[in-house]
Amino acid sequence: MTLGLIILILIAGGVLAWALGRVNEVLARAVSLLAIFVDLILTISLLAGGEFRISGGGAFVDQLKMPWIPQLGISLHFGADGLSLLLLLLTMLLGIVSVLVSWREITERVGFFHFNLLLVLAGIAGVFTALDLFLFYFFWELMLIPMYFLIAVWGHEKRVYASIKFFIFTQAGGLLMLLSILGLFYLHGQDTGVYTFDYFSLVGTRMPYAVSFWLMLGFLAGFLVKVPAVPVHSWLPDAHTEAPTAGSVVLAGLLLKTGAYGLIRFVVPFFPDASAAFAPVGMALGVAGIIYGAVLAFGQTDMKRLIANSSISHMGFVILGIYAWNTLALQGAVIQMLCHGISTGMLFVIAGALQDRLHTREMARMGGLWDAAPALSGVALFFAMASLGLPGLGNFVAEFLVLMGTFRSDMVYSVLASTGFVLSTIYSLSFVSRVFHGRRPEGLALADLSPREGAVSLVMIALILWIGLYPQPILRVSGAALKEIELGAAGRQMAETAVPLLPEASNGAR
Template identity: 50%
Template structure:
């Protein structure tokens, strides 16, 4: 299905168009990017309505590398999330970018193309290519349009991701060579590589190469230290993409590659991975409470929330896997929403420090109300999307790892502590500063985020239906590995 490749090429084409247009007509880049993303969203939904589709072109025949794409329910879900949050990134930074505006829109769309490529790739070499492609424009977003410590943050982000990516590349090459030994030809195709018979000791080391790369992006303690710096120094649009989408590529890699390719190794490694997930949950929550910077607090909360995803995935339980995917979607929306509010406040008072806020409810009641809703979503209030993900995660994980799950549940209590602490410091108490309330454009996109969080909170079956095929496949693989 040739049209499937347009999901990758169109963002690049429109990104170049927005770059050229912005250099000639000021502010045209905003409209071109927003309209093209809207069209891309409609196009992806249209492709999704037609059901699972795939594409495979011979690329490097000598090495049996194909431009192979797979568009199933899980990919559709994450592609829609990517495009929707990219639209949010444009809206929230509408008036923030003052230099190289055209190049900013190009990098934004370049990031979207790379991320969508990661979600669609059915060939490991192609997956690695898109994994590297999405790194470059995101580094540029931090380095060029970031804040005071942007150079250090961009370099740290690049080094962490690049080093871990090299481990993944080694594992990919080793898998292709194993396929050659067993069948007589190289292969990077995910479906074909699942049929390999790999010795258990080697399976563990190959799994570890992928796991570290994805754990860095997730991020998981102890590979997390790049995230708070990157989030804090990135422009608001960069923070929205990082928290809402880029972290999810790590979780997606675990679901699409690590679990199906190495079921036995992941089951043996599960106690370690689950323990690291629980440590991430508690550590992220405690660090979030200790922060005085709005964006840094939300960044550490992301480490805590993504720990639930790691816990769920390595529990190898159907309900837990459902919880992981629900959490991926819910956290993508709620964290992007909180970073948007942090950006709107910083644009008004030119500071992220909670000590310079306080009492803003008096002058900005609309901003305070939507922020409170986003905080409630983040701490898992029933009726909001995050609640379903955490509930399913804990219910499923408890069946396999009861002690670790009980400890992990403390993270929900701690999230309420740091979430309400954030809101109290910023919006309650004596007024320290008067701020302009939400404008119409800001009120529209924040209201849509509120609707999304409530809608997916009340209708989680939409997410579960789209991901059911992937979860069923994983459970079948688990049954074959350990009947």
């Protein structure tokens, strides 16, 4: 019930913000903030109340199931396990950040902006909690349109190009996924006589290997574009760069995670055999992303493009972790999703703050900002350090777990991926030195962090530190969910090819 309520509050809040925005802009912002905050509380209450143990019937809490289009076997089926809830938590946190950073930046059509923002969040929340494949696809497509508007209306110079590119890339992937969903639906129907889009029914559908491989490719087309994996990543730098700050935060922090979530939740459980066969390619894609993204990031002169390309590199770790498919690597992938969401989201906030003050994103026209804005620079340094994987911060835990897990599955990929640590150090430090150190150009002045920005930064710094120093609670919540997924359809196949499962993932984390 709560999950349905969470999505409903977002949609209702968005409509209300749109209506109020015509009267009073501050009211629209306040309503949006309130709606997301209420959802945050609800999510935390679910996390606190849930018992995240491995259970027979599934680790899902708070399932809601009611008929929607019964004639086609479609129902409104929501449910969340630890994985969904952690991502939902991230969604609400970054949602609040997005509203706060837009407070000064967005001055046109404020109501409509917040409507779109809350609708994207509703779509994302729906994707993380839908347990009916049609419903999932519905939300998957739903989040595109408001995201498109966020980029196209409030974006920067090349917004029209970037927004259309984003839209078309993701739609193309989405449609191929739709074909696979339907293929799976009819296979299951012909096999059992029950035509349904329900997740639990479709898991474990029997099918010939060749068919499962083709269907898996359809799903991959949808998810790998979103993550993004290397050959289909080219929409990302454009979209992230041209989007307004809140749009970049949502894109990098949340939208990319939906792809990774889809891989864990759907691809491997539906097609364990085909996924096992695909695993070497998947890991190669991950490693390619790690290295290629980092090299691209180093070559950028535009601050937001640099951060955007670093996302490709970080998300490579997620793909690698998923396809290594053992508890350690999966735990790492999940932590990486959370930490990348926070750290890259905050780097975009910093970039947005700088652009707002300096009216440029070109790093060549910056430099020596540390004296002028020490707090802002300090925060930037912190998140750059997080992003390069400094021990003690969350990203280190994540990438380290992924590398350890991968080492057990395939040593070569692990070694190759570990170069990512070095490469990320290079581009992160060069970013810091180009922007904050050196000589300040003549006449360049800027204000330091505002109290609002400072408060956001402090909370996020605390979170990254917490994950870095004491990840145990998060590992426990996600561990049960991941184990459930592993032991489900996937376990039997992958366990043979990969290493034996560790009894407790958390032992390796500390």
